[in-house]
Amino acid sequence: MYTSAKQRGSSRAPNYSSGGRTSNGSGRSSGNSRGGSSFGSRSASRSTGRPSFGGNRGGGGRNKRKSSYERIDVSRFISKSTVVEKEEIYLPTHTFGDFKIDTKLKLAIANKNYIYPSPIQDKSIPHALDGRDILGIADTGTGKTAAFLIPILNKILKDKNETAIIIAPTRELATQIEVEFNDFAQGMRIFSVVCVGGMPITAQIRNLRRECNVVIGTPGRLLDLVKRGEINLSSTRSVVLDEADRMLDMGFINDITFLLEKTPEDRQGFFFSATLPKPIEKLIERFATDPVKVMVKTRETSKNVEQDVIRLARGEDKIDALCDLLSKEKEFKKVLIFSEMKHSVEKLSNELVKRGYKSGSIHGDKRQNDRQRTLTKFRNNELNILVATDVAARGLDIPEVTHVINYEIPQTYDTYIHRIGRTGRASKKGVALTFVG
Ligand code: AMP
Numbered sequence: 001m002y003t004s005a006k007q008r009g010s011s012r013a014p015n016y017s018s019g020g021r022t023s024n025g026s027g028r029s030s031g032n033s034r035g036g037s038s039f040g041s042r043s044a045s046r047s048t049g050r051p052s053f054g055g056n057r058g059g060g061g062r063n064k065r066k067s068s069y070e071r072i073d074v075s076r077f078i079s080k081s082t083v084v085e086k087e088e089i090y091l092p093t094h095t096f097g098d099f100k101i102d103t104k105l106k107l108a109i110a111n112k113n114y115i116y117p118s119p120i121q122d123k124s125i126p127h128a129l130d131g132r133d134i135l136g137i138a139d140t141g142t143g144k145t146a147a148f149l150i151p152i153l154n155k156i157l158k159d160k161n162e163t164a165i166i167i168a169p170t171r172e173l174a175t176q177i178e179v180e181f182n183d184f185a186q187g188m189r190i191f192s193v194v195c196v197g198g199m200p201i202t203a204q205i206r207n208l209r210r211e212c213n214v215v216i217g218t219p220g221r222l223l224d225l226v227k228r229g230e231i232n233l234s235s236t237r238s239v240v241l242d243e244a245d246r247m248l249d250m251g252f253i254n255d256i257t258f259l260l261e262k263t264p265e266d267r268q269g270f271f272f273s274a275t276l277p278k279p280i281e282k283l284i285e286r287f288a289t290d291p292v293k294v295m296v297k298t299r300e301t302s303k304n305v306e307q308d309v310i311r312l313a314r315g316e317d318k319i320d321a322l323c324d325l326l327s328k329e330k331e332f333k334k335v336l337i338f339s340e341m342k343h344s345v346e347k348l349s350n351e352l353v354k355r356g357y358k359s360g361s362i363h364g365d366k367r368q369n370d371r372q373r374t375l376t377k378f379r380n381n382e383l384n385i386l387v388a389t390d391v392a393a394r395g396l397d398i399p400e401v402t403h404v405i406n407y408e409i410p411q412t413y414d415t416y417i418h419r420i421g422r423t424g425r426a427s428k429k430g431v432a433l434t435f436v437g
Pocket residue numbers: 016017018019113114115116117118121139140141142143144145146397
């Protein structure tokens with residue numbers, strides 16, 4: 001059982017370079033030259049009067065699947081970390097210089113201080129540059145974003161009429177992709193539009209009607225825009241499904257199928273998923289042609305994460321216990337607290353603020369701008385506590401989270417593993433504490 005007096009953790013050096021960057025979240029990347037292609041309604045290839053998919057939107061994807069509550073053996077929440085294990089060193093077979101890509105792109109990669117390709121990049125980029133479909137079995141933190149952005153940008157640099165659609169499960173992940181996109185595309189006059197729910201659709205429509213090459217979005221909003229005739233995918237020859245298994249979990253399978261159906265036969269597909277559940281396998285079978293399968297050994301998060309449980313004493317108030325913990329531990333530098341419900345996330349964060357903690361919250365009921373602002377503050381250490389629901393925190397790459405606290409037990413062990421994977425990254429030691437009983 002967890003005792004706060006435990007000695008743990010060493011200093012946490014900064015890890016990846018993209019961490020503190022923020023996006024305006026408003027949807028359009030910088031720049032203003034409009035020489036290329038467009039997704040907008042004035043696109044020549046737009047087909048009119050497409051029958052809409054099952055009439056009004058609504059029945060399909062956005063209804064969250066009711067997940068069954070798994071009874072998790074509490075002992076699975078306790079594990080000593082193997083303290084700062086050296087990650088297996090991967091020797092890439094390429095340098096970025098070896099890739100047959102535009103020099104502008106090589107420069108952008110160097111500007112991001114990427115020295116060696118990560119395994120997923122090393123193994124997939126050469127094939128992607130040859131036009132092959134890619135099936136990447138890889139989790140967040142593996143560098144999968146650059147693995148699809150680099151070949152896509154290279155394609156667009158060759159032909160400004162090329163367009164791409166990147167479909168991600170959450171607004172935050174879409175925005176994160178846009179940040180990385182903007183880093184790479186700086187000065188290239190290649191433009192993206194982010195189309196996510198929770199942000200004004202009119203601004204997105206306005207941006208789509210201007211020239212842009214890349215649309216990054218969440219399934220529901222993308223579907224909406226396709227149905228309104230604002231996005232035309234008939235000549236979009238690069239398609240990315242990021243975290244496909246998460247999209248399945250969130251009930252988006254029909255939406256993404258619909259979107260894929262709208263893309264041309266000669267599309268190049270980049271399918272990324274941490275796992276390969278049957279429906280995703282089937283989807284890929286249907287939409288990919290002889291994909292190059294790249295599996296990246298997912299870092300065993302739990303090895304770097306010391307896990308323990310916290311049991312409340314009889315009659316002890318849970319928030320008091322949490323605050324006790326937070327105030328005792330000097331090491332609680334950047335803490336991600338998970339709670340199940342949107343309202344309990346909000347309530348807990350407000351209570352922490354009242355008690356003098358620098359806390360913020362993200363959950364589905366918050367406006368996208370607020371969520372983004374809070375995330376940026378957490379990234380920049382203006383907040384050191386972030387209270388979140390699972391969905392809001394999915395796929396986020398926040399460097400240097402020292403502790404994950406499960407204020408409420410997650411519904412499945414898989415969710416637990418995802419949650420604790422937010423700490424102990426890049427060979428750092430992390431701590432995960434779970435309130436039980
Ligand atoms: P991703 O899995 O795409 O979310 O990437 C995780 C983190 O790794 C991000 O902060 C990226 O900027 C960073 N990253 C991706 N590729 C590399 C690389 N080749 N070298 C160093 N950092 C990288």
